[in-house]
Amino acid sequence: xPKVVDHDQRRVELVGxxxxxxxxxGLEGATMREIAAEAGFANGALKPYFGSKEQLLTFAFEHVxxxxxxxxxxATGSKKGLAALRLFCHExxxxxxxxxxxxxxxxxxxxxxxxxxxxxxxHEQSMEQWRKRILVHLRDxxxxxxxxxxISDDDFAGILMNMLLGAQTSAALAPGTSTPAxxxxxxxxxxxxxxxx
Amino acid sequence: xPKVVDHDQRRVELVGxxxxxxxxxGLEGATMREIAAEAGFANGALKPYFGSKEQLLTFAFEHVxxxxxxxxxxATGSKKGLAALRLFCHExxxxxxxxxxxxxxxxxxxxxxxxxxxxxxxHEQSMEQWRKRILVHLRDxxxxxxxxxxISDDDFAGILMNMLLGAQTSAALAPGTSTPAxxxxxxxxxxxxxxxx
Numbered sequence: 001x002p003k004v005v006d007h008d009q010r011r012v013e014l015v016g017x018x019x020x021x022x023x024x025x026g027l028e029g030a031t032m033r034e035i036a037a038e039a040g041f042a043n044g045a046l047k048p049y050f051g052s053k054e055q056l057l058t059f060a061f062e063h064v065x066x067x068x069x070x071x072x073x074x075a076t077g078s079k080k081g082l083a084a085l086r087l088f089c090h091e092x093x094x095x096x097x098x099x100x101x102x103x104x105x106x107x108x109x110x111x112x113x114x115x116x117x118x119x120x121x122x123h124e125q126s127m128e129q130w131r132k133r134i135l136v137h138l139r140d141x142x143x144x145x146x147x148x149x150x151i152s153d154d155d156f157a158g159i160l161m162n163m164l165l166g167a168q169t170s171a172a173l174a175p176g177t178s179t180p181a182x183x184x185x186x187x188x189x190x191x192x193x194x195x196x197x
Numbered sequence: 198x199p200k201v202v203d204h205d206q207r208r209v210e211l212v213g214x215x216x217x218x219x220x221x222x223g224l225e226g227a228t229m230r231e232i233a234a235e236a237g238f239a240n241g242a243l244k245p246y247f248g249s250k251e252q253l254l255t256f257a258f259e260h261v262x263x264x265x266x267x268x269x270x271x272a273t274g275s276k277k278g279l280a281a282l283r284l285f286c287h288e289x290x291x292x293x294x295x296x297x298x299x300x301x302x303x304x305x306x307x308x309x310x311x312x313x314x315x316x317x318x319x320h321e322q323s324m325e326q327w328r329k330r331i332l333v334h335l336r337d338x339x340x341x342x343x344x345x346x347x348i349s350d351d352d353f354a355g356i357l358m359n360m361l362l363g364a365q366t367s368a369a370l371a372p373g374t375s376t377p378a379x380x381x382x383x384x385x386x387x388x389x390x391x392x393x394x
Contacts, residue, residue: 114304115220123370151389155385161363161367189356
C-alpha cells in the first residue's frame, strides 16, 4: 500500500522550517534548498508544496494568522465585550516565544508586501477581519454598559489595531522594553481609559 | 582647482535612490549597481560612501530618524505638554507621501534588524530617544494640569509608541484604512482620553 502523505501537515512543517531559518539568517538567507534541508526534505521535494519562497512566505503568513484565530476562538469561547476583547489581544500580542517567532515571520512578510500587491491585499484583508472582530466586542461592551462613550468605536479600534501591530515590531526588535508584563500593562491601561467603573 | 565633493550631500542622494528602488523593487531587488545608477553614480563609485547595502540601509534609517527629529524640533519650537506631544506625533505619523516613503525604508530596515544586532540596537536606541521625549511632554502636561492621572506616563508612552510604530505598517500596506484623516482622528481620540477638560 502506498504511504499516505498528509500534504497539509507537511506544509505546516515547512512553515516551521521557514521561520527557524528566517529567525537565524533572515529572509534573504533562507533559500528554498536550505528550507528543504531544515524540514528534512530531499532537494527538489519542495516543489509539489511551494513553487517559490514567495508562495511559502504567503502560506506562512496565512498559517500564523489562522493559528492565531484558532487560539482566539479557544480563548474567548462564549465571552463577550471587554472580557473577549482582552483575550483577543492576549493572543495577538507577542507575549511568549512562539508568538515572537510569529512576529518575525510577519515582519519578513510585510517587507515583501511593500512590493507585492497580492501580499499587501492579504495583509489588509486579515487586518480588516480583526478590526471587525474588535468592533463587535466594543459594540457588545457598550450595550452591556461596560464602557464610557468617550471616543468612537472606530477610533478605539484604530488605536488598538496599530498598538497591536507596533507591539510585533517592538517585541521582535526591542524585547527588553516590550516585555510581556509591559505589553499587558499597556493593554490594561488602554482598556481602563474607556472602562465604565 | 579640484572639485569639492560634498560627501554628506552625496550620501543623502544615495538614500533617496535607495528608497526609490526599495519602493519599486523591494529590498532584494535593489542591488548596489542599481542604486549607483539610480543616483547617477558610475558603477564602483559607491564604494567610498558605502561598502555594502547593509551599510546603506543603516545610513538610510539614521537619515530618516534624523530628518524626522529635525522636523519635530522645527514644529514643536518652544511648545510644551500636550501641544508639543501632538506635534511630535504629527511628524512621526505617515501623513504624507514623503513620510510613507520613510515608512517603507523603516519596514525594510526592521526586516534586516531581525538578524543583525547592530541594526536592532540602533532601532532600540532611536525608539528610546523618542520614548524619553514623549515622557518629558507627558510630565510637563501633568505639571500644567492638562491631563488626568488615569494611567501611568509609562503606560501612555508605551501605547503611543506602539500605535506610532503600527501606523507605519498600516499606512504602508493598507493606506485605504489608514488615511491621514483616520490617523489624526485616532491620535486626537487617544489624547482626549487623558485630557483634563
